[in-house]
Amino acid sequence: MITDAMRAEMRDLADRYPSSRSALLPMLHMVQSSDDQVTQEGIAACAEVLGITEAEVTAVATFYTMYKFSPVGKHHIGVCINTLCGLLGGDAVYAKVAERLGATHNGPSADGNFWLERIECQAACTHAPVMTVDWEFMDDVTPQSAVDIIDRLAAGEEVWSTRGPKIRDFQATERTLGLASDELATEGNCVDEKMLAGLIVARQQAREQRGSDNS
Numbered sequence: 001m002i003t004d005a006m007r008a009e010m011r012d013l014a015d016r017y018p019s020s021r022s023a024l025l026p027m028l029h030m031v032q033s034s035d036d037q038v039t040q041e042g043i044a045a046c047a048e049v050l051g052i053t054e055a056e057v058t059a060v061a062t063f064y065t066m067y068k069f070s071p072v073g074k075h076h077i078g079v080c081i082n083t084l085c086g087l088l089g090g091d092a093v094y095a096k097v098a099e100r101l102g103a104t105h106n107g108p109s110a111d112g113n114f115w116l117e118r119i120e121c122q123a124a125c126t127h128a129p130v131m132t133v134d135w136e137f138m139d140d141v142t143p144q145s146a147v148d149i150i151d152r153l154a155a156g157e158e159v160w161s162t163r164g165p166k167i168r169d170f171q172a173t174e175r176t177l178g179l180a181s182d183e184l185a186t187e188g189n190c191v192d193e194k195m196l197a198g199l200i201v202a203r204q205q206a207r208e209q210r211g212s213d214n215s
C-alpha cells in the first residue's frame with residue numbers, strides 16, 4: 001500500500017533531480033519496498049508525483065528486469081550464469097537451487113517465499129560462481145552451499161553475505177535501492193585480497209619494467 005508518508009518520500013526523490021522524471025527508477029524500488037512487486041497503485045502514485053502518464057511509468061517498469069509484476073515473496077535469489085560463473089559451476093548451482101525451491105527462471109518458489117532468477121554478470125567474477133540474496137553477494141558458492149543458504153533462510157536463521165552485510169529481506173533491500181541514503185553504504189567489506197590480486201601483479205610488473213628500463 002502506498003502511504004501518504006511514502007508519497008512524501010517520492011516527492012522528495014523527484015525534487016533531487018533537475019528533471020523530476022529521472023527519479024522514476026528509485027521510485028519504482030520504493031513501490032517494491034511497499035508491496036514486493038510493482039502494483040497498479042504504485043504505478044499511479046509514480047505517475048501522479050512525476051506528472052507523467054501511467055503508460056509511461058509502465059513502459060519503464062516493464063523494460064527493467066529488477067521490477068516484478070508478481071509477488072516476489074520474502075527473498076529474491078539470483079544465480080549468475082554468465083561466462084565465468086557458468087564455467088565455474090553457476091549452471092549446476094542454478095539447477096540445484098531451482099530444484100530446492102521448486103521454481104523456474106524469473107518465478108516464485110513453490111511456497112511463494114522466494115523468487116528465483118538467472119542473473120547476468122554482477123561484476124563479481126573474482127568470486128565466481130556468485131549467488132545473490134536480495135542483491136547481497138554470496139561468493140564462491142557450490143550447489144550444496146547455495147542450498148544450505150536457502151535452507152537457513154527458510155528456517156528463519158540469520159544469514160550474512162560473504163561480504164559482510166546481514167541479509168534482511170527483499171522489501172528492505174528495495175527501500176535501500178530507492179532511498180538517496182540509508183547510511184548502510186559502508187556496511188561490509190568493499191574489497192579483499194582476491195579482488196586486489198590482479199592489481200598487485202600489475203604494479204609489481206610495472207616496477208620491474210621501470211627497473212629494467214633504468215638499468
Ligand code: FES
Pocket residue numbers: 080081082083084085086120121122123124125128129130
Ligand atoms: S560472470 Fe558471474 S559475476 Fe561475472
